[in-house]
Amino acid sequence: MAQKYIDNYKEKGARKRLVDALQKKGIQDAEVLRAIGTVPRHYFFAETFWNQAYKDIAFPIGEGQTISQPYTVAYQTELLHIRKGDKVLEIGTGSGYQTCVLLEMGATVYTIERQEKLYEKTKYVLPEKMGYKAHFFCGDGSIGIVKHAPYDKIIVTAGAPTVPDVLLKQLKIGGVLVIPVGDEESQKMVTILKVGEHDYEKIVLDTFRFVPLVGDKAW
Numbered sequence: 001m002a003q004k005y006i007d008n009y010k011e012k013g014a015r016k017r018l019v020d021a022l023q024k025k026g027i028q029d030a031e032v033l034r035a036i037g038t039v040p041r042h043y044f045f046a047e048t049f050w051n052q053a054y055k056d057i058a059f060p061i062g063e064g065q066t067i068s069q070p071y072t073v074a075y076q077t078e079l080l081h082i083r084k085g086d087k088v089l090e091i092g093t094g095s096g097y098q099t100c101v102l103l104e105m106g107a108t109v110y111t112i113e114r115q116e117k118l119y120e121k122t123k124y125v126l127p128e129k130m131g132y133k134a135h136f137f138c139g140d141g142s143i144g145i146v147k148h149a150p151y152d153k154i155i156v157t158a159g160a161p162t163v164p165d166v167l168l169k170q171l172k173i174g175g176v177l178v179i180p181v182g183d184e185e186s187q188k189m190v191t192i193l194k195v196g197e198h199d200y201e202k203i204v205l206d207t208f209r210f211v212p213l214v215g216d217k218a219w
């Protein structure tokens, strides 16, 4: 059956309650909260599962992957300090939900997914069904997308064993990389600010559990 794209009072109410819950969990950036409160997360679910769409949980999207938990999306987005017009590289498009949150905040998004089926679906659904326009790529994002570098911000939405140097090289000076780093069980959220051509300031934050980043500079 065809997916429905209807945003009615029930979903809007559930979305508002999700935003309130994220605020209570510590998300403070008003623009991040506005974006989460705007992007219709139920569009990423089959209608039978719409009752799950505004719970603060990750959910299967096929190909063994998940749409990230809203708190995780909000947490990573807050760390990026998005400004309108920022050029952002997202590694791990998945459903495209995080992509929409970034677009909603006025970023230009280059997003790459290694699983062809997810890439094909998301690159069609986002612009055609939801009106969100990004630059979609299929391939190994652990090496970045050098052709379109440098970026103001880079976000990795899968767990990496280490920080790939190649991603740091693709950041502008003043740019920020947000990446979960750890083993298969858990990862620490790491932010790296590029302060000079070869100078970086690294902060290690909270623990999360992501699907693995699989690729040449990853698992």
Ligand code: SAM
Binding pocket: 065, 066, 067, 068, 091, 092, 093, 094, 095, 096, 097, 098, 099, 112, 113, 114, 115, 118, 139, 140, 141, 142, 157, 158, 210, 211, 212, 213, 214, 215, 216, 218
């Ligand atoms: N942000 C996404 C969302 O909101 O739906 C969630 C993404 S899911 C947690 C992580 C994604 O990273 C998966 O779709 C996976 O296939 C993808 N991935 C893993 N390794 C990758 C790589 N080297 N390059 C690109 N995508 C990768």
